[in-house]
Amino acid sequence: xxxxxxxxxxxxxxxxxxxxxxxxxxxxxxxxxxxxxxxxxxxxxxxxxxxxxxxxxxxxxxxxxxxxxxxxxxxxxxxxxxxxxxxxxxxxxxxxxxxxxxxxxxxxxxxxxxxxxxxxxxxxxxxxxxxxxxxxxxxxxxxxxxxxxxxxxxxxxxxxxxxxxxxxxxxxxxxxxxxxxxxxxxxxxxxxxxxxxxxxxxxxxxxxxxxxxxxxxxxxxxxxxxx
Numbered sequence: 001x002x003x004x005x006x007x008x009x010x011x012x013x014x015x016x017x018x019x020x021x022x023x024x025x026x027x028x029x030x031x032x033x034x035x036x037x038x039x040x041x042x043x044x045x046x047x048x049x050x051x052x053x054x055x056x057x058x059x060x061x062x063x064x065x066x067x068x069x070x071x072x073x074x075x076x077x078x079x080x081x082x083x084x085x086x087x088x089x090x091x092x093x094x095x096x097x098x099x100x101x102x103x104x105x106x107x108x109x110x111x112x113x114x115x116x117x118x119x120x121x122x123x124x125x126x127x128x129x130x131x132x133x134x135x136x137x138x139x140x141x142x143x144x145x146x147x148x149x150x151x152x153x154x155x156x157x158x159x160x161x162x163x164x165x166x167x168x169x170x171x172x173x174x175x176x177x178x179x180x181x182x183x184x185x186x187x188x189x190x191x192x193x194x195x196x197x198x199x200x201x202x203x204x205x206x207x208x209x210x211x212x213x214x215x216x217x218x219x220x221x222x223x224x225x226x227x
Contacts, residue, residue, distance in 0.1 A: 005185070005186045005187060005188060006185045006186070008186075008187040008188065008189075009180070009181075009182075009185045009186055009187040010185075011047075011187070012047045012180055012187040013182070013187075015042075015043055015046045015047055016043055016071065016075075018042075019039040019040070019042045019043045019075075020039065020098070020099065020102050021098075022035075022038065022039050022042060023035045023036055023038070023039035023102055023105075024098075024101055024102055024105065026038060026039070027105045027106070032084055032105070032106035032107075033078070033082075033083070033084040033085065033106070035105075035106075036078050036085075036106060037078055037079070037082070039075075039078075040074075040075040040076075040078040040079045041079065043072075043075050044075070044079060047180075047187070047189065048189040049072075049179055049189045049190055049191070049192055050189075050190075050191040050192070051076065051079060051080060051191070051192050051193075051194060052191050052192070052193050052194070053080055053193075053194050053196070054193060054194065054195045054196070054224075055195055055196035055197060056196055057080070057081060057169070057196050058167065058169045058196070058199040059083075060167055060199070061135060061167050061168065061169035061199050062130060062135060062136065062164075062166040062167050062168070063135065063136040063137070063138065063157070063160070063161055063166045063167070063168045063169070064077070064081075064085075064135060064136070064137045064138070064168075064169055064170075064171050065138055065139075065140050065157055065168060065169070065170050065171065065213070065217075066137065066138070066139055066170075066171045066172075066173060067139070067141065067145065067150050067172055067173055067217060067221065068139035068141050068143065068144050068145065068173075069144055069145055069173065069176045069177035070144065070176035070177045070179065070180050070181060070182075071180060071182055072176045072179060072180045072192070073139070073173055073176050074087065076173060076176060076192055076194060077137060077171070077194075080194050081135070083134075083135055084133070084134045084135070085134065085135050085136075085137050086106075086107065086108055086109060086129040086134045086135065086136050086137065087103065087108040087109070087137050088108070088109045088111060088122075088126075088136060088137065088138045088156070088160075089103065089108060089109070089110065089111065089139075090110070090111055090112075090113060090142070091110040091111060091112040091113075091118075093110075094108075094110045107129070109122065109125045109126065109129065109136075111156060113142075119156075119159065122156065122159075122160070123159070123160065123163055126160045126163075126164070127164065130164060130166070136160065136166075138156065138157045138160075140153035140154055140156075140157045140210065140214070141153060141154070142154045144177075148221070148222070148225060149218070150214055150217060150218050150221070152214070153210050153211065153213070153214045155210065157210065158202070158209070158210040161202035162202050162203075162204035163204075165201060165202060165204070166201070166202050167199050167200070167201050167202075168199060168200055168201070168202055169196060169197065169198075169199035170197040170199075170213055170216070170217050171194060171195065171196055171197070172193075172194075172195040172197065172217050172220045172221050172224070173192065173193070173194060173195075174192065174193035174194075174195065174221065174224050174225060175190050175191070175192050175193065175225075176192055178190060179192060193224055195220055195224065197216070197217070197220060
């Protein structure tokens with residue numbers, strides 16, 4: 001019944017907010033990535049979802065590209081990957097009180113889509129994080145998709161990967177929106193699949209690799225949701 005789903009959603013949202021607070025409080029003591037990992041584990045333990053990992057993480061990957069459906073996507077990735085991640089997100093999120101602080105403390109990267117000069121800063125910030133041994137994580141759709149079809153991929157991920165010839169690993173998340181959907185006020189504990197696809201080195205001479213990748217990721221998504 002919808003009423004119970006909404007009660008579960010309210011509970012899960014409170015837990016996520018507490019975890020966000022926890023990551024900020026713990027940051028001066030544990031730094032990144034421990035504070036984020038602890039907060040993500042806190043959410044999983046108190047909201048009861050499970051994770052099934054398919055495929056293998058490439059420990060040499062310098063960039064992960066993920067499909068995006070839910071606010072849980074970040075926590076899922078923090079749980080399955082133990083190394084230090086750098087999230088690339090739109091600048092508006094960094095301006096949100098409290099939530100923005102949780103992004104700024106671990107030095108995640110802000111992208112201002114309205115300012116063309118921000119591309120220079122984006123490349124500079126990406127180079128800095130890579131030089132520190134951190135792994136970039138980008139949602140190439142740019143925002144959450146509202147159905148089973150991935151949105152067109154924005155070119156920012158390709159720009160960074162091509163510039164620094166990064167090893168890229170696509171990751172497909174299954175059922176995160178069915179688990180937690182902030183716009184539908186819905187939460188239901190589920191087993192979320194995390195599918196690591198084969199990694200590759202970005203080839204700037206291939207103008208279509210990002211578009212082709214979207215098709216491959218969509219195919220993997222369709223195969224695992226129809227099964």
